[in-house]
Amino acid sequence: MKQPMITGVGITDFGRFPELTEEAMVQSAILDALEDAGTRLSEVQAFYCGNALGAMLPGQRALRELHAHGGAVYNVDNACSSGATALNLALQALKVGQYDTVLVFGMDHLSGLGGGPLQLSQQDWNNRRGMIMPALYAMRARRYMHDRGLKLETLADISVKNRKHGVLNPIAKFAKLATREEILASRPVAEPLTLLQCCPAVVDGAAALVLSTKPSQGVAKPVQVLASVVQSGLFETTPVDMTEAEITARAARLAYEQAGVGPQDLSLLEVHDAFTISELLYYEALGLCDRGDAAELLHSGATALGGRVPVNPSGGLLAKGHPPGATGVAQIVEVCEQLQGRAGARQVQGARIGLTQVTGGGIWGVDHAACAIHILSL
Known part of the structure; x- marks a missing residue:
């Protein structure tokens, strides 16, 4: 090989x-x-x-x-x-x-394509009933708030963090600083999610x-892919826990095994923060913390630039926006530049190993249709 x-x-x-x-x-x-x-x-x-x-x-x-x-x-x-x-x-x-x-x-x-959420197939049972992505993640947020005592302010703090990161990223043309209060006061989309808690979709x-596989002639040191995993969602025939990102957790286990590393070895992550609640769920699914401890991890500062394991130093989808076909490759570009020390003002100091995680689509009876995880190092 x-x-x-x-x-x-x-x-x-x-x-x-x-x-x-x-x-x-x-x-x-x-x-x-x-x-x-x-x-x-x-x-x-x-x-x-x-x-x-x-x-x-x-x-x-x-x-x-x-x-x-x-x-x-x-x-x-x-x-x-x-x-x-x-x-x-x-x-x-x-x-x-x-x-x-x-x-x-x-x-x-x-x-x-105009504004608003991306158009989905009306042949899908969930979509016909209004279960489009903002509604689905609003339900997840509500359930997490009920089960774990999550506060609205914590959801807003994800957006505050990623916007701080995004203003350091010259390609993130939507990135603007916003306070917790401004985020919570922005236009309601699907309770409890407000506009500034949803990634810009029309991007x-x-x-x-x-x-x-040939010797590199490139400007920077080449980057190795330690793991590359793609998984599909399971058809759910029984009630499921909406606060568990099952497909991401499953893909992460395979990726960690393939790479021979664990979450404790990661220097940074780029994750699919299409909505603020998403990033919190992925902290747990990717093993950065135990179930129910995502808010504590966020408030500790560990996932911010300068913290133990920065998440979305690029600004993530919330600050960059989300052109679907480009997002997975853009995450890889960010991690490569971080590992090579070329990330400028948002540089994660001493970055050695980075992980990217992106999910794809939702169809009736399936949490996510796809999830891809990559782990990279120099």
């Missing part, structure tokens, strides 16, 4: 850019990643594209104007886990020697990675 390394990264601004096309955005990220890796496009043997809400053949459309040489293009739609799933597939091909250099990229351009952005 060959050892693939991430040799270059590229990322665009995340925001609303109606004047740009999806293809133009990802082409910028691809060219930046190639330059970072010291790799020519002609050296890339295969392309893996994560895209959730674009038109048909997104990878080929993105590569057309770059005059790619016609190598294999794999288009991956796994909802919000699309980009991370594309990375998982690329790693498999590299390890068995099918290719020696590949490009992984993810993108979505949603500013033309444009792209990110790209170069991976290779």
Whole structure:
């Protein structure tokens, strides 16, 4: 088995850019990643594209104007886990020697879709009843508040933390500081969640990675992928605990085993904080604390920059926004730059091992349709 390394990264601004096309955005990220890796496009043997809400053949459309040489293009739609799933597939091909250099990229351009939550299939029983994502996570928050005595202020404090991180990230165009009081007073979305506790959904952005089993010619030291795990949700036929992120906990166990590390070894994490309650649930599912202790972990300062294990130093989805196809790749870009000491004002000092976690979609009877976890180190 060959050892693939991430040799270059590229990322665009995340925001609303109606004047740009999806293809133009990802082409910028691809060219930046190639330059970072010291790799020519002609050296890339295969392309893996994560895209959730674009038109048909997104990878080929993105590569057309770059005059790619016609190598294999794999288009991956796994909802919000699309980009991370594309990375998982690329790693498999590299390890068995099918290719020696590949490009992984993810993108979505949603500013033309209007405001509000993303439209979901009305053929799905949950969606027809109004169980869209904000409603689902509001129910989880209410249940956690009932079971664990969680306070509204704690939910708001997740957003306060991630916005502080986000203003340090030059690509996070939505990032603005907000106080606990401002977050709680923002427009109600689904009780108890307010607008500033929900990630911006109508966002444009792209990110790209170069991976290779050949010696790196890149600007920075290449990054090793210790673990890459993708799991699907279980069809639930009996009542379940809404405060348990089962698919994330299951994927995390597999990732820790694959990497030979545990949560105590992590220097930082990028997690899928689509709503404030999400990050708290993932603290527990990823083993950062025991069940019921997420609020205590947050209030200790451990998950803030300067703390023991910063979570979402990029600002996360709450501050960056969430173009679904790009998010999983963007998380990897953030962790790579942190491990390489290239994260600027948001740098996690002494970062050695980082974890990314992204979930994808929800369908009737299933908690999440997909979850991807990666663990990286130098």
